[in-house]
Amino acid sequence: MATxxxxxxxxxxxxxxxxxxxxxxxxxxxxxxxxxxxxxAQVEILRANVYRELTRWQRVQIAxxxxxxxxxxxxxxCFDDFIELHGDRAYRDDPAIVGGLATxxxxxxxVIGHQKGRDTKSNLRRNFxxxxxxxxxxxxxxxxxxxxxxxxxxxxxxxxxxxxxxxAEERGQAEAIARNLFLMAQLKTPIIITVIGEGASGGxxxxxxxxxxxxxxxxxYSVIAPESCSSILWRSWEYKEQAAEALKLTAPxxxxxxxxxxxxxxxxxxAHRSPVAMFNTLxxxxxxxxxxxSAVPIESLVHNRREKFYAMGVWAx
Amino acid sequence: xxWFLRKSKNINExxxxxxxxxGLWTKCTECSTIxxxxxxxxxxxxxxxxxxxFRIGSNKYVDVLLDKGSFNEMDADVRSADPLKFVDTRxxxxxxKEAYSRTSLPDAVTTGxxxxxxxxxxxxxxxxxxxxxxxxxxxxxxxxxxxxxAIETSSPFIFIxxxxxxxxxxxxxxxMQLAKTSAILTELADxxxxxxxxxxxxxxxxxxxxxxxxxxxxIAEPKALIGFAGPRVIEQTIRKKLPExxxxxxxxxxHGFVDRIVHRKELRQELSAIIELxxxxxx
Ligand SMILES: [Zn+2]
Numbered sequence: 001m002a003t004x005x006x007x008x009x010x011x012x013x014x015x016x017x018x019x020x021x022x023x024x025x026x027x028x029x030x031x032x033x034x035x036x037x038x039x040x041a042q043v044e045i046l047r048a049n050v051y052r053e054l055t056r057w058q059r060v061q062i063a064x065x066x067x068x069x070x071x072x073x074x075x076x077x078c079f080d081d082f083i084e085l086h087g088d089r090a091y092r093d094d095p096a097i098v099g100g101l102a103t104x105x106x107x108x109x110x111v112i113g114h115q116k117g118r119d120t121k122s123n124l125r126r127n128f129x130x131x132x133x134x135x136x137x138x139x140x141x142x143x144x145x146x147x148x149x150x151x152x153x154x155x156x157x158x159x160x161x162x163x164x165x166x167x168a169e170e171r172g173q174a175e176a177i178a179r180n181l182f183l184m185a186q187l188k189t190p191i192i193i194t195v196i197g198e199g200a201s202g203g204x205x206x207x208x209x210x211x212x213x214x215x216x217x218x219x220x221y222s223v224i225a226p227e228s229c230s231s232i233l234w235r236s237w238e239y240k241e242q243a244a245e246a247l248k249l250t251a252p253x254x255x256x257x258x259x260x261x262x263x264x265x266x267x268x269x270x271a272h273r274s275p276v277a278m279f280n281t282l283x284x285x286x287x288x289x290x291x292x293x294s295a296v297p298i299e300s301l302v303h304n305r306r307e308k309f310y311a312m313g314v315w316a317x
Numbered sequence: 318x319x320w321f322l323r324k325s326k327n328i329n330e331x332x333x334x335x336x337x338x339x340g341l342w343t344k345c346t347e348c349s350t351i352x353x354x355x356x357x358x359x360x361x362x363x364x365x366x367x368x369x370x371f372r373i374g375s376n377k378y379v380d381v382l383l384d385k386g387s388f389n390e391m392d393a394d395v396r397s398a399d400p401l402k403f404v405d406t407r408x409x410x411x412x413x414k415e416a417y418s419r420t421s422l423p424d425a426v427t428t429g430x431x432x433x434x435x436x437x438x439x440x441x442x443x444x445x446x447x448x449x450x451x452x453x454x455x456x457x458x459x460x461x462x463x464x465x466x467a468i469e470t471s472s473p474f475i476f477i478x479x480x481x482x483x484x485x486x487x488x489x490x491x492x493m494q495l496a497k498t499s500a501i502l503t504e505l506a507d508x509x510x511x512x513x514x515x516x517x518x519x520x521x522x523x524x525x526x527x528x529x530x531x532x533x534x535x536i537a538e539p540k541a542l543i544g545f546a547g548p549r550v551i552e553q554t555i556r557k558k559l560p561e562x563x564x565x566x567x568x569x570x571x572h573g574f575v576d577r578i579v580h581r582k583e584l585r586q587e588l589s590a591i592i593e594l595x596x597x598x599x600x
Binding site: 162163164165166168169170171172173174175177178179181182184185186201202205206208209221222223224229232233234239242243246247248249253254257259305306309310312313314315316317 | 392394395396397398400401403404405406453454455457458461483484485487488489490491492493494495496497499500501502503504507522523525526527528529530531543544545546547550551554555557559563564572573574
């Protein structure tokens with residue numbers, strides 16, 4: 001499945017890896033094992049250095065890496081017994097949002113997330129992870145069901161935005177998102193949010209209100225994508241790097257202003273490089289967070305959730 | 318990847334998108350009739366000839382909707398900070414300074430308590446002239462405080478939206494205001510107090526995707542642009558011209574997303590009647 005896409009800043013790493021691969025093919029004939037091992041150590045140091053000093057725009061690129069794990073990858077690897085549930089019971093099933101039942105460490109959970117496609121065909125089907133109103137309404141139905149049966153909810157955010165289409169407007173994109181915010185702000189069951197890739201605007205937040213907001217180290221989350229921000233404020237598409245810097249859209253940025261609670265470390269080289277390590281880390285974090293939240297009485301949980309969002313924002317006076 | 322498909326907030330600060338200017342006479346932008354100030358006031362800032370609804374800010378809506386002299390503004394000292402030190406082609410602080418001096422307004426929203434036909438109401442109104450009516454931390458905070466005041470005083474909450482969406486210069490903090498404002502409305506609902514949302518031209522982006530669409534009753538002014546994505550972004554996405562009337566109040570009424578379209582001159586009486594009926598069921 002891997003596309004072997006190389007991002008610009010990953011090129012020196014990949015070149016070194018290719019050199020090592022070449023040397024290995026010669027290693028039987030020549031006694032160069034020590035040199036290979038030295039280069040392997042170098043490549044790890046290089047990777048660590050590159051990934052330690054990522055710019056905000058580079059993180060945006062990692063968040064969009066075509067080999068990055070998507071919601072369904074997490075649902076099948078961090079959870080057991082995933083059973084997908086479809087449809088909003090009103091119009092259609094939106095493949096840009098998936099959801100269903102699963103277990104985490106033996107406990108039942110309801111899982112919901114944006115879903116991108118891996119290739120052209122699946123991306124067309126999943127609309128590049130851009131939901132229509134029926135996607136949000138499917139989520140609404142699953143959220144209500146979670147409350148009814150007292151099952152915790154886990155949402156995974158990864159969307160370039162709610163779809164700005166003609167029919168999406170006709171069917172009430174704004175109302176569908178607003179309705180979810182209203183429901184999630186008072187849902188009587190624990191909700192854990194994880195931003196796994198792109199968290200673009202109301203399209204992301206539409207399934208993003210919860211008790212704990214986690215964010216993978218290289219994900220981004222903001223009010224607008226850097227390119228669109230560039231086009232509006234700079235009146236040109238060319239200032240995406242500056243826009244990404246100005247928007248302060250990375251996990252460390254958002255933790256410092258209280259928008260997210262916890263950063264989930266990615267393997268060195270990003271989630272796309274070592275998906276299994278990523279699944280193991282996230283499974284452990286979610287299990288721990290769920291255990292903590294399960295100890296909180298429901299009334300306090302909802303009270304704390306509302307207070308958490310009331311505290312968001314910075315103003316004078 | 319189709320990043321160009323991504324929704325923009327469609328905040329437009331060009332002069333044609335500002336609120337109507339104050340002057341002795343005004344030319345109707347739709348039918349070119351020259352209207353004298355007094356006549357305009359008598360018609361609640363709509364055109365006497367073609368019913369065009371001019372964009373007006375909170376000061377004029379207070380006059381149009383609330384009992385004379387009843388409005389007590391709250392939280393005017395809540396001001397935008399610059400938490401992200403945001404700079405695009407100009408620093409955010411410079412944009413704020415200009416907006417303050419040009420509009421003499423506290424931010425993109427004014428809130429307070431007043432009376433409507435003698436009934437105490439919590440009231441909020443957005444100012445499109447203030448950085449495109451964009452919602453940052455101040456709009457969210459003042460909305461929540463007004464909602465709380467409604468609960469404390471057992472009053473209904475009336476809120477008039479006019480906004481291009483969330484304020485980009487406060488980035489994720491602006492986005493969180495969608496959740497923050499929706500949260501206080503759940504408390505208002507628990508208290509069984511009416512929340513009436515009045516949607517005016519234009520209401521798009523984050524404001525439409527939160528409190529504007531959450532009214533127990535949603536009233537639109539005629540021909541207001543109301544939608545999630547801005548029309549220009551949709552046209553870029555689908556590569557087609559949008560049909561006439563798309564995303565206008567009448568379109569939303571037809572598709573079931575607003576309760577009523579009410580002429581601004583009738584708004585006060587309609588609001589009062591609806592609130593009295595809703596509050597009449599309380600015991
Ligand atoms: Zn006219």
